[in-house]
Amino acid sequence: MLETAGAWLSPDEWTAVRLSLLVATTAMLASLPFGIAVAFLLARGKFWGRSLLDAAVHLPLILPPVVTGYLLLIWFGRRGPVGQLLYDYFGIVLSFRWTGAALASAVMGFPLMVRAMRLSIEAVDRKLEDAAGTLGANPVWVFAVVTLPLCLPGILAGMILSFAKAMGEFGATITFVSNIPGETQTLPSAIYTFTQVPGGDAGAMRLTLISIAISVAALFASEVMARLVARRIAAS
Amino acid sequence: MSPVLDIAVQHRLGAFVLNAELRSDGRLTALFGASGSGKTSLVNVIGGLVRPQAGHVRLDGETLVDTARGIFLPKHRRRIGYVFQEARLFPHLSVRQNLLFGQWFSRTSGSNGVELSAVLELLGIGHLLARRPGALSGGEKQRVAIGRALLANPRLLLMDEPLSSLDEARKAEILPYIERLRDESRIPIVYVSHAITEVARLATTVAVMDGGTVKSCGPTSEILSRLDLAGLPGAPEASSLIEAEVAGFDREFGLARLETRAGPLLVSRGDFAPGRKLRIRILASDVLVSTGPLSGISALNQLPGKVAEIRAPAESGASAVDLRIDCGGEILTARLTRKSVAALGLAVGSPVHAVVKSVSVETP
Numbered sequence: 001m002l003e004t005a006g007a008w009l010s011p012d013e014w015t016a017v018r019l020s021l022l023v024a025t026t027a028m029l030a031s032l033p034f035g036i037a038v039a040f041l042l043a044r045g046k047f048w049g050r051s052l053l054d055a056a057v058h059l060p061l062i063l064p065p066v067v068t069g070y071l072l073l074i075w076f077g078r079r080g081p082v083g084q085l086l087y088d089y090f091g092i093v094l095s096f097r098w099t100g101a102a103l104a105s106a107v108m109g110f111p112l113m114v115r116a117m118r119l120s121i122e123a124v125d126r127k128l129e130d131a132a133g134t135l136g137a138n139p140v141w142v143f144a145v146v147t148l149p150l151c152l153p154g155i156l157a158g159m160i161l162s163f164a165k166a167m168g169e170f171g172a173t174i175t176f177v178s179n180i181p182g183e184t185q186t187l188p189s190a191i192y193t194f195t196q197v198p199g200g201d202a203g204a205m206r207l208t209l210i211s212i213a214i215s216v217a218a219l220f221a222s223e224v225m226a227r228l229v230a231r232r233i234a235a236s
Numbered sequence: 237m238s239p240v241l242d243i244a245v246q247h248r249l250g251a252f253v254l255n256a257e258l259r260s261d262g263r264l265t266a267l268f269g270a271s272g273s274g275k276t277s278l279v280n281v282i283g284g285l286v287r288p289q290a291g292h293v294r295l296d297g298e299t300l301v302d303t304a305r306g307i308f309l310p311k312h313r314r315r316i317g318y319v320f321q322e323a324r325l326f327p328h329l330s331v332r333q334n335l336l337f338g339q340w341f342s343r344t345s346g347s348n349g350v351e352l353s354a355v356l357e358l359l360g361i362g363h364l365l366a367r368r369p370g371a372l373s374g375g376e377k378q379r380v381a382i383g384r385a386l387l388a389n390p391r392l393l394l395m396d397e398p399l400s401s402l403d404e405a406r407k408a409e410i411l412p413y414i415e416r417l418r419d420e421s422r423i424p425i426v427y428v429s430h431a432i433t434e435v436a437r438l439a440t441t442v443a444v445m446d447g448g449t450v451k452s453c454g455p456t457s458e459i460l461s462r463l464d465l466a467g468l469p470g471a472p473e474a475s476s477l478i479e480a481e482v483a484g485f486d487r488e489f490g491l492a493r494l495e496t497r498a499g500p501l502l503v504s505r506g507d508f509a510p511g512r513k514l515r516i517r518i519l520a521s522d523v524l525v526s527t528g529p530l531s532g533i534s535a536l537n538q539l540p541g542k543v544a545e546i547r548a549p550a551e552s553g554a555s556a557v558d559l560r561i562d563c564g565g566e567i568l569t570a571r572l573t574r575k576s577v578a579a580l581g582l583a584v585g586s587p588v589h590a591v592v593k594s595v596s597v598e599t600p
Binding site: 127128130131132133134135136137138139141142145146149150 | 283284285310311312313314315316317318320322324326327328337338340341342384385388
């Protein structure tokens with residue numbers, strides 16, 4: 001099985017790994033500003049429909065992933081109301097493209113991201129924000145130099161959770177963008193494909209090991225970062 | 237000239253109603269009262285943390301709040317420094333970054349800006365710059381918080397019980413810095429406290445608060461000797477504040493000789509530098525009154541004076557009466573029984589001697 005380290009994976013398998021990393025990273029970064037904004041609204045906002053927004057954000061966590069994928073297909077497909085708009089005005093096509101896979105992953109990971117961020121924003125001492133205000137900082141600066149740094153651990157945790165979810169997302173992705181090698185075939189799809197053909201066990205196992213390694217690495221990285229941030233804040 | 241502080245606000249918070257009027261020109265105005273009397277609510281209104289439902293706040297003639305004219309200046313544009321009860325230092329920043337926090341935002345500071353080196357020297361915190369707030373003691377945190385507020389170049393400094401979370405040793409460590417601040421900076425201070433010793437030592441003006449209103453406001457020595465305030469719940473016992481200068485020592489007995497307008501006073505402290513000016517406080521119940529000079533008595537101080545006011549007790553049947561005695565221009569307050577006043581035949585204008593034990597004089 002192991003000829004050389006470089007030739008351990010077939011080119012197709014390498015493509016799946018790189019594509020998964022690209023999709024997960026894109027999904028995490030693209031949903032980050034929305035995640036922070038929504039978490040902030042839910043933690044601090046007092047507006048009509050707050051619980052409705054809360055429910056909507058949590059929906060992908062509860063719905064069967066196939067349902068989420070199908071809804072995405074209806075809305076963001078080439079003929080869908082949003083998909084049509086995106087194509088007409090920005091030339092963006094999501095269905096059956098890797099960008100669509102990123103969108104599906106981002107939507108599926110969004111509740112996890114928002115949840116982690118919201119908890120950490122709620123834990124920030126508002127009194128420190130008042131203090132910053134009396135020192136001349138306007139609300140935008142207060143957010144940038146006091147609130148945001150203080151909830152950084154939660155934001156990092158939310159990013160890692162979103163990334164990990166995106167690495168493993170299967171149901172919504174395959175429903176929305178199918179399973180096209182080189183375009184939308186991420187690690188889980190590739191593993192699934194291997195299990196469907198005779199003699200694919202070895203390939204499935206290789207990709208499974210890689211999947212485990214990436215997940216563990218992400219978890220480890222989040223631990224290290226959280227500890228660094230915590231030390232900065234608590235100080236010695 | 238408009239007063240430094242001109243406030244008249246009404247604000248309801250649940251069952252509590254703040255209805256306070258205050259006008260002060262003091263270098264350090266103390267808001268004094270029991271907890272729940274509205275002191276913190278009032279400074280929060282001044283600092284812009286609370287938006288009052290009605291009224292106005294003016295600082296040096298500039299209107300910060302005027303609900304009738306729809307004016308409300310947000311807190312970050314008021315340039316009012318606020319030292320909180322619990323220092324509220326930013327935990328993710330170093331002491332240096334905490335201190336300079338306000339300077340990032342006060343671009344208008346210009347030439348009259350406060351110098352970091354001057355503040356470090358004033359507060360004795362130069363050695364803490366590289367540390368993080370988590371590594372500071374309570375007293376150090378509070379001094380950094382004072383420095384942080386000063387460096388934002390404020391035109392008024394609010395201090396909300398800055399010493400209440402500290403033990404006696406830490407309080408004693410910080411009080412001299414606040415005195416220096418009061419005497420050396422040109423920034424007026426509003427100081428919230430429920431500790432009469434702090435107020436007596438620091439304040440130039442006192443506003444007594446009770447039930448959300450300012451009961452009275454005036455120079456410290458006058459307010460502390462005011463007899464009608466002594467009956468308020470949470471108000472201090474009437475006492476006399478006297479400005480004194482250290483004239484010398486009696487080393488044999490460990491006594492300091494003080495010069496005051498009322499006459500020389502011996503106090504049982506041996507560690508004052510000669511020439512030092514200080515403020516002493518004598519409780520009304522520690523003063524004896526005699527109609528003539530006494531001999532054969534242990535008390536070392538006898539100050540001649542005249543009865544200036546006899547305050548009838550608040551309720552009929554009460555046994556105690558407060559007297560204000562004019563001793564060479566200083567007012568000394570004495571608490572006697574009605575029986576003694578009758579027995580000595582005291583009336584306004586009667587010449588008397590106020591007798592004070594050396595150990596009863598409170599010194600800083």
